[in-house]
Amino acid sequence: MDFSYSDEQRMLSDSLEKLFTAHNTAAGGGTAAQADKLWQACAETGLIGLTVPEDHGGLAGSSADVMVAAIQIGRHAVQAPFLSTAVAGAGALRLAGSDAQQAQYLPALAEGALKVACAFGEPDARYDLADVDTRAAAQGDGYVLNGAKSVVFGGDDAGLLIVSARAPDTERHDQSGLSLYLVDADADGVERTAYALTDGRGAADITFNDVKLPATALLGAQGGGYDIIEAVSDLAAAAICAEALGALEKVIGLTKEYLGTRRQFGKTLGEFQVLQHHLADMVLEYEHMKSLVYEAGALAGSDDTVARQQAVSAAKVVVAEEGRRICQQGMQMHGGIGLTEEFQLGQFVKRVAVADFAFGDADHHIARYGGHMARAAAAAFGETEGHHG
Amino acid sequence: MDLTHSSEDIDFRNEVRAFLDAEFPQELAEKARTETRFKRDDYILWQKILAKKGWIAPHWPKEYGGCGWTPVQLNIFDEELTGVGAPRVMPFGIRLVGPVIYTYGTDAQKAKYLPRILSSDDFWCQGFSEPGAGSDLASLRTSAVREGDEYVVNGQKIWTSYAQYADLIFCLVRTDPDAKKQLGISFLLIDMKSPGVSVRPIHTLDGSHIVNEVFLENVRVPVENLVGEENKGWDYAKFLLSNERTGIAGIGMIKADLALLHKIALTERRNGKPLIEDPLFQARLARLEINRRALELTNLRMLTTGGDSGMFPSILKIKGSQLQQRSVELQMEAVGPYALPWQSDAMEPSWNGTPVGPQHVRARAPTYFDRRKTTVYGGSTEVQKNIISKTLLGS
Ligand SMILES: Cc1cc2nc3c(=O)[nH]c(=O)nc-3n(C[C@H](O)[C@H](O)[C@H](O)COP(=O)(O)OP(=O)(O)OC[C@H]3O[C@@H](n4cnc5c(N)ncnc54)[C@H](O)[C@@H]3O)c2cc1C
Numbered sequence: 001m002d003f004s005y006s007d008e009q010r011m012l013s014d015s016l017e018k019l020f021t022a023h024n025t026a027a028g029g030g031t032a033a034q035a036d037k038l039w040q041a042c043a044e045t046g047l048i049g050l051t052v053p054e055d056h057g058g059l060a061g062s063s064a065d066v067m068v069a070a071i072q073i074g075r076h077a078v079q080a081p082f083l084s085t086a087v088a089g090a091g092a093l094r095l096a097g098s099d100a101q102q103a104q105y106l107p108a109l110a111e112g113a114l115k116v117a118c119a120f121g122e123p124d125a126r127y128d129l130a131d132v133d134t135r136a137a138a139q140g141d142g143y144v145l146n147g148a149k150s151v152v153f154g155g156d157d158a159g160l161l162i163v164s165a166r167a168p169d170t171e172r173h174d175q176s177g178l179s180l181y182l183v184d185a186d187a188d189g190v191e192r193t194a195y196a197l198t199d200g201r202g203a204a205d206i207t208f209n210d211v212k213l214p215a216t217a218l219l220g221a222q223g224g225g226y227d228i229i230e231a232v233s234d235l236a237a238a239a240i241c242a243e244a245l246g247a248l249e250k251v252i253g254l255t256k257e258y259l260g261t262r263r264q265f266g267k268t269l270g271e272f273q274v275l276q277h278h279l280a281d282m283v284l285e286y287e288h289m290k291s292l293v294y295e296a297g298a299l300a301g302s303d304d305t306v307a308r309q310q311a312v313s314a315a316k317v318v319v320a321e322e323g324r325r326i327c328q329q330g331m332q333m334h335g336g337i338g339l340t341e342e343f344q345l346g347q348f349v350k351r352v353a354v355a356d357f358a359f360g361d362a363d364h365h366i367a368r369y370g371g372h373m374a375r376a377a378a379a380a381f382g383e384t385e386g387h388h389g
Numbered sequence: 390m391d392l393t394h395s396s397e398d399i400d401f402r403n404e405v406r407a408f409l410d411a412e413f414p415q416e417l418a419e420k421a422r423t424e425t426r427f428k429r430d431d432y433i434l435w436q437k438i439l440a441k442k443g444w445i446a447p448h449w450p451k452e453y454g455g456c457g458w459t460p461v462q463l464n465i466f467d468e469e470l471t472g473v474g475a476p477r478v479m480p481f482g483i484r485l486v487g488p489v490i491y492t493y494g495t496d497a498q499k500a501k502y503l504p505r506i507l508s509s510d511d512f513w514c515q516g517f518s519e520p521g522a523g524s525d526l527a528s529l530r531t532s533a534v535r536e537g538d539e540y541v542v543n544g545q546k547i548w549t550s551y552a553q554y555a556d557l558i559f560c561l562v563r564t565d566p567d568a569k570k571q572l573g574i575s576f577l578l579i580d581m582k583s584p585g586v587s588v589r590p591i592h593t594l595d596g597s598h599i600v601n602e603v604f605l606e607n608v609r610v611p612v613e614n615l616v617g618e619e620n621k622g623w624d625y626a627k628f629l630l631s632n633e634r635t636g637i638a639g640i641g642m643i644k645a646d647l648a649l650l651h652k653i654a655l656t657e658r659r660n661g662k663p664l665i666e667d668p669l670f671q672a673r674l675a676r677l678e679i680n681r682r683a684l685e686l687t688n689l690r691m692l693t694t695g696g697d698s699g700m701f702p703s704i705l706k707i708k709g710s711q712l713q714q715r716s717v718e719l720q721m722e723a724v725g726p727y728a729l730p731w732q733s734d735a736m737e738p739s740w741n742g743t744p745v746g747p748q749h750v751r752a753r754a755p756t757y758f759d760r761r762k763t764t765v766y767g768g769s770t771e772v773q774k775n776i777i778s779k780t781l782l783g784s
Contacts, residue, residue, distance in 0.1 A: 123746065126659055126725045150746065151726045193743050198731045198754050205745055264525035274771055331761050335523050335769065336548045336600070339761055341592040350594070353754065357721075357728045363659075363669045 003294060009068045012061075015045055016069060020076035026344060029079040029200050039080050039112050048086045049110025051094060056106035058090075063235060067242040067297025074246025077347045079201050081115055083239055084154025089116025091235045092162045096180060096220030096228045105160065105182075117158035117185075118236075119149035119206055120229055127364040129164070129229050130175045134208065136165035143218070145181060145189075145211040153236075153358070155204030156194035161185050162219060163208070164229050178225035181217045183208070199350040227305075234312045237359035238293075238300035241315045244323050244355035245286075245293045247348040251330040252282050254345050258334055269333065278329050285322040292318050310372050313365035320362035323352045392686070394461070401462050405469040412438050413473050421474025424752040426597060426736050429512070429554040435476045436509040445507055446483050453491050453499075454507050460692035464640065471641030472648070479551065481513035482506040486559045488632055489576065489625050493617040502557075502578070516546040516560035516579070516603055517626065523548075524772050526561070527570045527623060531605060533562035533577060535612070540564075540577065542585075542608040548766070552588045552601040555581050560605075565620050576622035578614040585609075595759035596733025630768070637702065637767055638688050638709030643681055646716035650674070653723045653749050664723055673722075677715055684708050700780040703773035710763035710770065717760045721753040728753050 005013065020026075023038045030038075042048050050065055052058020059065075066087055073082055086109075093105055093116070108114035125131035134147025145165055155161070161183040170177025183190065189211035192204040220228050256279060259270035269275050296315035302308040327349040331338040338345050360368070394402075417431060439445040448463055449455030458466065471477075478484075487506045490498055505511040522529040531544025542562055552558065558579050565573030579586070585608035591600045617625055654665035654674065664670050684705070691701045721728045724746070732751035734740050744751060764770045778784075 121726055124658065126657070128660070151729050193745060195730050195732070195745055197729045200731075203730065263521075264523060264528070266525075272771070274774070328761065332764055332770070335765055336518070336762075339593050339758070339765065341594060341596075346594045353757075354729055357726060361722065361725055363667070363722075366669060 003291075005068060009065060012065065013068050013072055016047065016072040017076075019045055020072060020078055025076045025078045025080075026347070028077075028347070035080065038078075042080060042082070043110065043112030046110075047082065048112050049090070049106075050086055051090050052106045052110045053094065053102070056102055057110040058106065063238060063299070063301035064297045066235070066239050066300070067293065070239045070242035071246035071249075074243035074248075074348075074351055075250055077199070077247065077250075077351055079199070081117070081154035081158070081202065083236060083243070084117045084152075084158065085109060085115045087239045088118040088153070088232050088236045089158075089160070089162065091232045092116075092118055092180065092219065092228060095231055096224075101182070101216070101219065114160060115154060115158040116160045116162065117152050117154040117204075118232055119152045119155060119161050119163045119183075120233065121150050121152070123148055123150045123205075127360045128173070129233060130173050130178065130226060132164050132166050132178055133172055134163065134165040135168045136179065136181055136213070137168045139212070141215045143181065143213040143215075145183065145208045145213055148205070148207045150205045151197075152204050152206055153197075154202060155185075155192060155206055156202035158185055161190070161206065164225055167223070175226040176223050178229065179222050180219040180225045180228060181213055182219050183211060183213065183217065187211050187213075197354055199347065199354045201354070230305075231308075233359050234308055235300050237312050237316050237365075238296040240355045240358050241293045241296055241312075241319045244319045244352045245290055247351040247355075248286055248289070248323055248326055250348045251327055251345065251352070252279075252286060254348070255279060255282065255330045255333050258337075262335075275333055278333060282326045282329050285318075285326060289315070289318045289322055306372055309368060313360075313369040313372075316360055316365040317362050317369065319352075320356045320365075324356055327352050392689075394465075398461055398465060401458075402465050402469065405466055408442060408444075409469060409473050409475075412442070413475060414438070417476065418474065420738070423748065424736060424756075425738050427476045428738060429551075432476050432479055433509050433512070436478060439478065440508055445478065445509070446487065448484075449487065449491070453487075453503060461689065463636075464688065464692060467636060468641040468644060471645045474645065479512070481515050481551070481555075481559075482509075482511060484632055484636075485515055485629050486513055486578075489559070489616060489629050492628065493576075493625055495613075497613065498578075498616065511556045512551070512554050514549050514552045514555035514558045514581075514603075516549055516552075516558045518548045519545060520547050524769055526626070527574065529561055529563060529574065531560065531562045532566065533564050533575060533610070535564070536609075538612050540610045540612060540615070542577070542579065542605045542610055544605050546603040546605070547600075548591070549588075549601045549603045550599050552581070552603050553590065553598070557581060558586075558603065559616075561622050561626055564622075568620065571623040573620055574622040574626070575619050576616040576625045577610055578616065579605075579608060579610050583608050583610065593759070594761070595755040595757075596731075597736075597755070597759065631702070638684060638705040639713050639763070640681075640685050640688055640709070643684070643709070643712050643716055646713070646720065647678065647681060649749075650716060650720050650723065653720060656747070656749065657723050657725070659725075670723070673719060677712065677719060680708070680712055680715075684712060700777045703768070703776045706768060707764075707770050707773050707777075710767075713763045714760045717753075717756045721757045724750045724753050731755075 019041055046059045049058030050061040054060045090109055120129055136143045136145050163181050163183050164178055165181055166177040189209040192206045194204045197203050262269045292315040296311045299308050299311040337343050446454050447456035447458050451457045490502050519529050533540040533542045558581055560577050560579055561574050562577050563573050564575040585606040587604045589602040590598045592598055655663050657664040659667045688705055727746040727750035730745040733755040735744055735751045
């Protein structure tokens with residue numbers, strides 16, 4: 001057992017630390033030109049192709065490597081679409097793409113020339129990934145796509161969309177009716193409403209009106225979409241937990257610093273025992289969260305679906321609940337300053353707020369974790385329906 | 390023991406409701422419904438309607454324009470107004486400086502300021518906090534030096550709510566730098582248009598602009614603007630802050646928040662059912678409701694039995710502010726992924742963009758961030774707990 005970074009992971013982490021510091025990402029998203037420059041620099045360090053196979057120009061990194069990178073992204077409040085393109089987009093192409101599809105898209109993705117976004121969520125679906133009303137009907141030797149997707153991370157400026165849609169003759173929640181399709185974001189009939197998320201990152205709501213797709217647009221097997229969708233969402237969930245962990249490290253660091261410098265009643269705030277204990281609470285929750293985020297990072301790419309889902313859900317619940325509380329305590333101990341746009345605490349707090357509600361909220365993951373728990377109990381102790389007495 | 394409202398109270402509630410039905414302007418109701426931020430004119434419009442009815446300062450003594458209502462009636466009044474989404478009556482004139490002026494002011498000050506407070510012709514703001522003086526307010530450093538018939542004021546105030554709208558600011562200033570810190574403070578009324586007063590906006594995490602920095606550079610203030618005696622300002626401030634804390638539980642606001650939360654939780658769906666039937670969400674909502682119930686009863690118990698124990702306002706403030714935060718937290722949880730698009734600008738009256746998601750989602754994340762202030766201002770939670778424990782332990 002080894003919780004420490006490998007030499008390569010340490011190098012990756014250090015190089016990102018340098019890169020993001022040099023680009024001063026913590027000062028906000030910057031202009032479009034600055035964002036492009038950062039994106040290119042990210043490509044050069046291999047960050048965007050982190051999980052892309054080597055023969056397609058990537059580093060063939062693991063989900064743990066993604067975690068290492070995402071922690072730095074959170075610590076520096078980087079707004080670049082790493083999560084949508086390098087984690088989710090690359091993940092879907094890697095897991096489901098044919099050789100030809102991988103060869104077509106992954107090199108461009110790794111070079112920073114192609115941004116990709118996964119459009120899975122729908123307006124009425126909340127976090128249920130099988131609740132899909134978008135339809136792809138066979139037409140000629142291709143498909144025609146109709147439907148609407150909401151809160152698509154990176155959907156604002158992605159060139160390629162990976163869209164979940166169901167066969168027209170299947171029921172709305174039927175998992176086996178789902179497939180994934182590659183959609184050119186500029187195709188006729190694709191309409192996007194772009195906006196910023198709470199933490200400043202770009203996203204979009206997207207509608208598809210009779211969008212014509214060639215046969216080659218199908219990603220993975222017909223009807224085999226759901227497992228891929230879940231696997232990709234877990235990759236993204238684990239990564240956003242790691243981002244939140246990095247952001248929380250800053251929240252705690254800034255709070256510690258403030259308690260050491262701010263004076264009221266002739267003392268530093270850090271001399272008030274109640275505030276010492278608040279800080280201690282923040283740190284003790286953070287340390288437990290860190291262990292879970294590490295485990296999620298290690299297992300997010302695992303073939304053992306149950307182990308993967310349990311680890312990711314566990315991390316996600318604790319990031320949502322304790323992450324929010326840590327941020328609240330951090331803001332509280334800063335007094336008025338902690339509630340201003342100008343002071344940097346806010347951007348890290350907002351980062352964590354996005355992790356709170358992205359890729360499944362606490363309830364979604366509690367229910368998923370609880371389902372596994374109940375099934376494991378039944379397997380261990382026998383039937384679940386047994387009524388006693 | 391009888392925990393129900395009397396028939397007089399029920400009649401009173403009906404009277405307030407009838408007034409609101411008739412007089413609460415449609416345009417303000419629409420803004421409330423769409424969660425559009427109120428601006429200066431909205432506050433003034435509503436306050437003038439209340440003034441016309443004689444209900445702008447119900448808690449003031451009758452001789453100054455109050456209504457002579459019981460504490461329970463004042464509470465009902467607050468609940469009903471908040472319940473329809475009426476703009477909050479700005480506290481700075483009516484609740485804060487007004488009582489200081491009628492209690493400690495000269496006849497000339499009463500005649501000059503009170504009518505204009507009641508009519509909302511003057512918009513006031515509160516200049517207490519400074520960069521170095523927050524919880525430790527008595528360490529404030531803004532100085533006022535007497536020169537003939539004037540004070541010359543120099544210093545900086547911060548977190549001054551609505552200074553950008555204000556005609557007047559009431560300030561705590563240091564008039565005796567050598568006295569023990571509480572003893573050298575005076576209470577001054579300053580015209581915001583005086584040369585040397587400047588206002589810089591502070592934008593908060595919710596994306597709004599309410600608070601400001603106010604800079605005072607060689608501002609000349611006539612001595613007749615001193616309230617009470619020089620160097621006795623701390624006593625007046627304590628009196629004022631004790632008024633600030635009544636009604637601070639924010640029961641009306643919490644009830645309005647919960648009503649909205651119920652609406653949202655009926656509309657949103659999880660696993661094919663309304664969210665309000667989802668066991669995980671329902672459990673949290675029920676806990677919150679039970680806490681609201683406890684707060685409401687405790688508030689009434691305090692109002693009716695006097696609540697003379699020094700710790701009661703703190704007990705209500707802490708619980709009230711926590712529930713004001715918790716209710717909007719649940720509102721945010723209720724909208725799930727739609728908590729993510731940042732639509733603070735859509736809450737501005739001038740906005741004309743494309744909304745994301747249903748109407749009820751746009752204010753959720755901004756409101757969550759906005760409410761963090763409730764445990765910081767009006768005496769932070771930590772400071773209130775110090776008061777409670779000092780009362781208990783007598784230290
Ligand atoms: C939205 C908003 C509007 C406001 N409007 C006004 C206004 O109109 N006019 C005005 O004058 N002021 C206003 N204030 C200021 C408000 O009163 C102060 O923010 C408040 O007094 C806290 O001061 P501070 O922000 O300097 O925090 P600090 O006093 O620095 O406190 C920082 C942290 O330390 C804790 N702390 C401080 N002392 C102790 C102690 N002894 N024991 C334990 N913990 C302690 C606090 O609880 C807090 O968590 C406003 C503030 C906000 C946020």
